[in-house]
Amino acid sequence: MNNQTAEVLRMMTIFIPLLFVVGFFCVVVTRNLVRTLIGIEVLSKAVTLLLVVAGYTTGRTALAQACVITLIMIEAVVVAVAAGIIVNVVRHTDSLDRRNLEELRG
């Protein structure tokens, strides 16, 4: 590993866990369903960056990019379906609060 790669890796080992911290905090603390989805997106970004850095560090950028493309495609579908679920939840419960889903009433 050359010096530049080592420096990049050292920087990323600080920033990527911070992205995970923000994502987890957002998902756990908020009661707003849209904000929960934003938290999941942040976690996704952290994983994407981790994959790219792993590819850059090991010299296997092609494999890393293939994995990232797969991840992004699936993430887009997950967000679209989750958005549909949120819209339906609002139609049924008239609220974005996740506590309304705790009793599992049909």
Next chain:
Amino acid sequence: MIVDLLILTALLIFVLGAAMKRDTVKAAIALALASIMLSVLMFRLASPLAAVFELSVCAGLITVVFMSTISLTKPLTVLEEERLHLRGRHFAVLPILVLAAAGLLVMVGIPTDLALPQAASAQDVRSVLWNERQLDLLGETLVILAGFFGILVLFKDKPTGVGRTGAAWLKAERFRKEKSDETTKVESNQPDPAIRV
């Protein structure tokens, strides 16, 4: 190196903005800006195809999906918005938590002297995707199909309430039922004109 550090700092700031912003529209815009920063970072880390996907899908398509969702699910009353953001004060600790985590990581550090595998010969992303990751492509296709059918089912029109949202439709139905009940009651109280006393 300095440029990478600046981009990473901007990414972190936008991600914090997406998590902490009270208005969900501004939060979605901050998330889109974070995607753009991530895309620039990917270009600098020799992953241009992934950067293009990140820019077009995450910064573009997913932001549009978020905006549509927010417009369809806007909190119905000011009180609802206030209640949902009651936990907003808990988000005030997030920057402090991030700074504490950063300090801990700088002091303790994650070991980076890894035993790396031998670097592979330069490969094209397309050949890796089509030749080595065929199962991934099949899985992606199946997920996209599942997502398509999922959205069709979720947005299926109700048989009677076409074009109305749940709450407004229920209110209109209830009002209509009450009106028809009143009309039936008034009609049943009227004497039958055919009967002569």
